[in-house]
Amino acid sequence: MSHRSPSLLAFPMPKHARDASSQPRKKPLQARSIVTVTAILDAAAHILESAGPSAYSTNAVAERAGVSIGSLYQYFPTKDAVTRALIERESRALFADLSHAVSKAHGAEALRAMIAVAVHHQLRRPLLGRILDFEEARLPMHHDMAAAGNDARDLIVRCLGEMGVESGDAVQQAGDVMSIARGMVDRAGQRSEIDEAALRPRVEAAVFGYLREMSRIRSPGDERN
Amino acid sequence: MSHRSPSLLAFPMPKHARDASSQPRKKPLQARSIVTVTAILDAAAHILESAGPSAYSTNAVAERAGVSIGSLYQYFPTKDAVTRALIERESRALFADLSHAVSKAHGAEALRAMIAVAVHHQLRRPLLGRILDFEEARLPMHHDMAAAGNDARDLIVRCLGEMGVESGDAVQQAGDVMSIARGMVDRAGQRSEIDEAALRPRVEAAVFGYLREMSRIRSPGDERN
Amino acid sequence: MSHRSPSLLAFPMPKHARDASSQPRKKPLQARSIVTVTAILDAAAHILESAGPSAYSTNAVAERAGVSIGSLYQYFPTKDAVTRALIERESRALFADLSHAVSKAHGAEALRAMIAVAVHHQLRRPLLGRILDFEEARLPMHHDMAAAGNDARDLIVRCLGEMGVESGDAVQQAGDVMSIARGMVDRAGQRSEIDEAALRPRVEAAVFGYLREMSRIRSPGDERN
Amino acid sequence: MSHRSPSLLAFPMPKHARDASSQPRKKPLQARSIVTVTAILDAAAHILESAGPSAYSTNAVAERAGVSIGSLYQYFPTKDAVTRALIERESRALFADLSHAVSKAHGAEALRAMIAVAVHHQLRRPLLGRILDFEEARLPMHHDMAAAGNDARDLIVRCLGEMGVESGDAVQQAGDVMSIARGMVDRAGQRSEIDEAALRPRVEAAVFGYLREMSRIRSPGDERN
DNA sequence: CATGAATGAGCGTTCATTCAT
């Protein structure tokens, strides 16, 4: 009953945090439950992106999901647990698409495919992505989920390896590639850009331009800056 | 909405005009007022970065600022107005430093100087920057402030022009440069990186790499791999 | 601004206990405040004794007191703090009367006077006394208040000393005297007895009978029971 | 209030009759039922004394009893019914022991034996006793249960009669004896006293001292001291 | 009968905002 994660909470403590692990109380195994959980997360996503964090209350989520507030709390011990589950779901979906994209190509080609996926994902629900990023920073995530963020990076690391980047540099560069893409894609979403075809090549330019510059710095015997 | 007598509204306007009366938007000019406003914004910044948005309440801000909650509402009509003013102040400070940096060089050199300034700013108060970015997206800013973001972009546009970027492309590329830098610098702040010297060249690589790639795309018949 | 009391909370932690000391947030120094605090405690007492603990909610107390729920929380950080303050007030009132009674006599006479006071107090608000006793057992009281219970006992100890009880035995016997009286008086209250004149001699019989038996046991050279 | 078809209400009555149909008040007679009811009451007692009234919820009781919440409501129409049944059970157990004790002696000897039993009972589960006492005062008990309290008193009445107390006074004095003992024994439990041998003589002193004083009052022309 | 998901009134508490002093 006490699968306490060894991670000590870092800081501000979700207001009503009990000692309970904040995992879903009930694993949604039955069809009924899955439907309910899905409805709750859909409602949470909808409210967050259509009305913003200030309208994101558990009562509002429950109402929009068409369930009672009591039911929501049968599946999630706290509001933050709902948020975490939503982050988890979106992260998994993105990661699945990234995996699929990267599995069909190698090196730069695979990286380009990942960029396309990232652009596509973000432009479909631009606000949601930004908000969840922000919440994620505030939330103590589970280990396996914190790792999920690294999973995406590992895909990039592999691509970089195939492109000849030394493994010592690959991890840092993969992180930079992610932050570059995220920065551009977030801004596009914020400005309501919806033209993937226009955004994609610019992200590619930034990513590949960055990698090229870095390889120039790293491997001497090459010309001017 | 404001129970104010319609009489002497001719002059100094202690309260932020809620209705968009476009005349005097400047903050209170008396010495006392400036001190109070500064104290409030300092308190707001401190609370946001040290305890996070959940601790950011008007009462807490007033208390830390050493003024009564009533006084706070003399200078700011709403909580969001405080946040907006803080964003404005930080933006102005950043813009001032950017202007200064860019005034002493040209082209790529000036751009590099701006990058240095941006990195420096963000790494000094990483959480505050992120939080204010987020709030800014949520808040309806005054027109002249929305323009302030564009002011920084204009500095970049000028650099790009000096670097030979066609003016038709410069605006978009300047925006991309900002988002690239912001993406990298935010992530660094989130990860508590504090080494400016390590971060700066990577941001430069991303920015200049992006620009090089874009110039290649725009002006064909000039490639090198 | 942080007058944190050095008393560490002992045990079960009122549900939403924050780290704040649960003392009144605002010492009621102004006339207005005293009136408000008094109204709140009166309301709390009334609800507890007329409708029982299940109806004793902060909202109900505030409503009956004629103040807003927000005001209640200006003066008391938690619901338990209200309860504690009520206990404190009632205890002080009882203790004051006991002190006064005991000051005018000595030995057995003083003890008899205390019994009269205790009977009088309990029969006036029989349910309230019982409920507060119960709550007191559940609540982590402040040191100086936990001591208040002992203050009453000390009055009895003094009487016993004057009656010739050895000081080694006096503390225990004083405690027993209190529990004997409390048991009888509580039961009378529960059964809605209102005749003080009928109850008083029976309590006296129990108290003095107990003391006589104890002195017989303690001092040998006296016959069988 | 009860959605039951009016048909076969002739026989075994699995649910506690909510309306005061006075026919079969006994608890379920089938083996399964008895086991379940016992488990529920055990769970209720355990939770009350180990975690207190605030943790005493129907869901918690059902879980600890190893039955579903639905089953609990098959046997008890409300939460209060569970509490009442627990009080009833504990009262019966105490009464049984008291009866047994009193059956082997007469007069003062029997009374002493009852005191021993009462002390023993309370010191074994001190919190539970106190909590149930409190709940009992709050709950509308069944008539035959309210009588159960009187049953114990009747045992004392008999002892007093054997000791020569006039039957006109015996009932009141028996009640006082009970409240004296309960007051002392409750307080001992509250203070975590566990030494029965130390408590017993003090209770005896109080009880017999009280009776002696009362007899002196009632029958004048017999004093000493 | 047993089950346990579902319900929703209601709890304790917060905080942006107002206004009498």
Add this chain to the structure above:
DNA sequence: CATGAATGAACGCTCATTCAT
């Protein structure tokens, strides 16, 4: 103007109870 007591809508969350399976 400054103050800070007062307000109350709204929040996160619980739990006694019901009812479809």
